[in-house]
Amino acid sequence: MAILNRIESAIDESIGRRRLGYALLGLIILFFLWFPNDASQSNYAKTVFISGFFYAIMSSSWALLAGIAGQFSFGHMAFMGIGAYVAGLVARDGIVFASLGIGITAESFSAIGTIIIGTLIAGLVGLVIGWLLLRLRSAYLALFTIAFSELFRIMMLTEYDYTGGSNGLSLRPLLQIADIDAARQVEYYLMFALLIVCLLAMYWVANSPIGLFLRAMREDEDAASALGVNVVRYKILVFVFTSMIVGLAGAIFYSDVGSERIIPEQLEVLQMSLIIAYAVIGGMESLIGAAAGAFISRYLLEAMREVVISLPLGLTLPDGSDAFVWETGAWRFAVFGVVMVFTLRYMRNGLLYPIITWFSGRDLAMQETVAKRDDDDDLDEQAGASDE
Amino acid sequence: MSDINLLLNRVSKRFGGNQAVDHVSFSVTKPELIGMIGPNGAGKTTLTNLMSGMLKPTTGTIYLNGRRIDGHPAYDVTRAGLGRTFQITRALGRMTVLENMMVPGLAHRPRARRLDLEERAHEILGLLTIDHLTNEYSRALSGGQRKLLELGRLLMLEPSVIILDEPFAGVHPRLQETIYQYIHRVHEDGKAIILISHDMDAVFELSHRLLVLHHGALIADGAPQAVRSDPAVIEAYLGHDEDD
Numbered sequence: 210m211a212i213l214n215r216i217e218s219a220i221d222e223s224i225g226r227r228r229l230g231y232a233l234l235g236l237i238i239l240f241f242l243w244f245p246n247d248a249s250q251s252n253y254a255k256t257v258f259i260s261g262f263f264y265a266i267m268s269s270s271w272a273l274l275a276g277i278a279g280q281f282s283f284g285h286m287a288f289m290g291i292g293a294y295v296a297g298l299v300a301r302d303g304i305v306f307a308s309l310g311i312g313i314t315a316e317s318f319s320a321i322g323t324i325i326i327g328t329l330i331a332g333l334v335g336l337v338i339g340w341l342l343l344r345l346r347s348a349y350l351a352l353f354t355i356a357f358s359e360l361f362r363i364m365m366l367t368e369y370d371y372t373g374g375s376n377g378l379s380l381r382p383l384l385q386i387a388d389i390d391a392a393r394q395v396e397y398y399l400m401f402a403l404l405i406v407c408l409l410a411m412y413w414v415a416n417s418p419i420g421l422f423l424r425a426m427r428e429d430e431d432a433a434s435a436l437g438v439n440v441v442r443y444k445i446l447v448f449v450f451t452s453m454i455v456g457l458a459g460a461i462f463y464s465d466v467g468s469e470r471i472i473p474e475q476l477e478v479l480q481m482s483l484i485i486a487y488a489v490i491g492g493m494e495s496l497i498g499a500a501a502g503a504f505i506s507r508y509l510l511e512a513m514r515e516v517v518i519s520l521p522l523g524l525t526l527p528d529g530s531d532a533f534v535w536e537t538g539a540w541r542f543a544v545f546g547v548v549m550v551f552t553l554r555y556m557r558n559g560l561l562y563p564i565i566t567w568f569s570g571r572d573l574a575m576q577e578t579v580a581k582r583d584d585d586d587d588l589d590e591q592a593g594a595s596d597e
Numbered sequence: 598m599s600d601i602n603l604l605l606n607r608v609s610k611r612f613g614g615n616q617a618v619d620h621v622s623f624s625v626t627k628p629e630l631i632g633m634i635g636p637n638g639a640g641k642t643t644l645t646n647l648m649s650g651m652l653k654p655t656t657g658t659i660y661l662n663g664r665r666i667d668g669h670p671a672y673d674v675t676r677a678g679l680g681r682t683f684q685i686t687r688a689l690g691r692m693t694v695l696e697n698m699m700v701p702g703l704a705h706r707p708r709a710r711r712l713d714l715e716e717r718a719h720e721i722l723g724l725l726t727i728d729h730l731t732n733e734y735s736r737a738l739s740g741g742q743r744k745l746l747e748l749g750r751l752l753m754l755e756p757s758v759i760i761l762d763e764p765f766a767g768v769h770p771r772l773q774e775t776i777y778q779y780i781h782r783v784h785e786d787g788k789a790i791i792l793i794s795h796d797m798d799a800v801f802e803l804s805h806r807l808l809v810l811h812h813g814a815l816i817a818d819g820a821p822q823a824v825r826s827d828p829a830v831i832e833a834y835l836g837h838d839e840d841d
Binding site: 421425434438439494 | 649650673675680681683687690692699703704705754
């Protein structure tokens with residue numbers, strides 16, 4: 210313990226925690242840039258990373274919505290689905306305004322055009338849902354968004370002629386690269402770039418006056434309102450902003466970048482629960498924490514599909530092998546559940562929170578707070594006793 | 598009407614069968630320091646919520662600095678120049694003291710330089726003797742320190758009318774003294790203050806004028822000494838003799 214304290218002091222006195230944190234972040238980014246160039250990495254590994262980037266966008270944007278703005282929504286996957294389905298429908302059918310006699314054929318739209326329309330429609334639906342949710346808080350907000358999410362999923366499942374039902378809907382491929390290895394590499398960088406751009410955009414919002422107002426709203430809507438914050442505007446704004454982010458991520462991911470088609474199964478409440486779980490494990494009040502939580506969780510869930518167990522003490526199986534493969538199936542989710550229970554019970558700010566606060570230096574400030582408040586606490590207790 | 602900061606005209610609020618506020622009319626001109634008293638359930642908090650935009654009146658009109666504000670949302674009323682504190686302190690717990698100050702600062706002056714607002718926040722926190730807690734989470738503050746923080750946030754709004762709801766409740770005498778000084782200073786700066794408190798000594802000592810509510814109605818409005826001897830007020834607080 211003494212050694213750790215000395216290392217901590219040495220860091221504080223030399224480079225400083227914050228700078229060390231930025232340096233570490235830089236190294237992590239360099240690792241992700243290098244990874245697909247490593248010849249030993251398979252396309253499967255790159256696919257796992259692409260999926261990790263996608264879920265990192267989903268969880269970090271949910272962290273902005275729920276962790277920072279306090280809007281505990283279950284509709285995030287539905288907004289992602291809106292972005293993807295709209296992009297797919299526009300790519301297949303174009304846009305027709307029958308009453309005006311105007312139509313734009315599907316061929317007129319590029320893949321990027323369909324993604325933009327999918328993103329805008331996701332934002333538009335976010336606007337409507339945000340407006341409908343204005344008077345709802347906590348459990349009611351969660352129930353409303355579950356209902357909305359299920360309604361959308363069932364619509365996509367049952368309107369087979371339009372959406373392809375359970376078979377899903379293909380979007381226009383965003384990249385058309387014949388070579389599979391090269392394609393995977395470009396897809397990897399595209400998804401990684403999207404994650405970085407989304408994180409930067411969200412980080413900018415979270416650290417701007419808007420972010421301050423969102424956090425005030427999370428803490429106490431009435432108090433924020435009494436302090437001059439237009440709660441209605443910021444509530445709608447955060448819904449529109451996060452809906453557009455996940456709509457964009459969905460439209461790109463399912464444009465044959467991470468997956469070749471969007472299926473209603475992706476919109477199930479279970480999938481939404483996973484997004485929330487990733488954010489909670491990483492730290493739902495931290496965009497980086499939630500993104501890292503999602504990426505690491507996705508990677509570990511994938512790595513745990515097959516676990517090789519070596520037998521100890523020279524034991525062998527009847528076939529002579531000294532190890533066997535355990536196909537974990539649903540059990541890996543059980544392990545994930547245990548981690549979730551542990552996090553909620555002992556580390557409610559997420560497993561990465563201590564690391565993030567250490568690098569930011571906030572833990573020092575909090576220790577000082579406790580010491581500083583003690584004097585006045587004692588005085589207040591005396592005052593309370595005398596009032597009674 | 599140009600000298601009037603706040604004008605209530607026959608304001609009422611009904612919740613189902615309960616008449617919480619009953620045709621209340623009064624005006625506040627700066628720099629008045631007004632006490633508002635009444636037994637529990639008299640309608641003080643409801644009236645505060647009506648004035649600050651938290652509730653919409655059933656009938657009646659409210660003007661603030663010449664602008665009609667009844668039915669307007671709370672943030673709009675705040676920006677129009679009315680600031681309030683809450684009976685139970687509502688510090689933004691998982692935000693630092695400085696962030697608590699910056700919320701009203703940025704809401705009120707969105708184009709101001711952040712550094713200027715931070716400087717102003719430090720100045721106010723210094724006045725309230727809690728500048729040493731600037732970077733601490735407000736959930737970690739003591740009850741008294743939170744009261745001071747609420748008062749500090751009000752000054753960031755630069756309101757012309759301030760409603761203080763039970764500012765002395767549960768606060769140590771040393772911090773109460775700071776609040777006294779705050780009230781005097783804000784009043785000297787030319788702001789109108791409505792002070793709601795069950796601490797009669799404080800109300801009578803500080804106020805130049807008293808409003809007394811009973812069953813939602815305004816039963817007295819005048820100088821503290823005159824109100825003290827008003828039979829309607831005495832009856833509201835002590836009840837009437839059953840033999841009468």
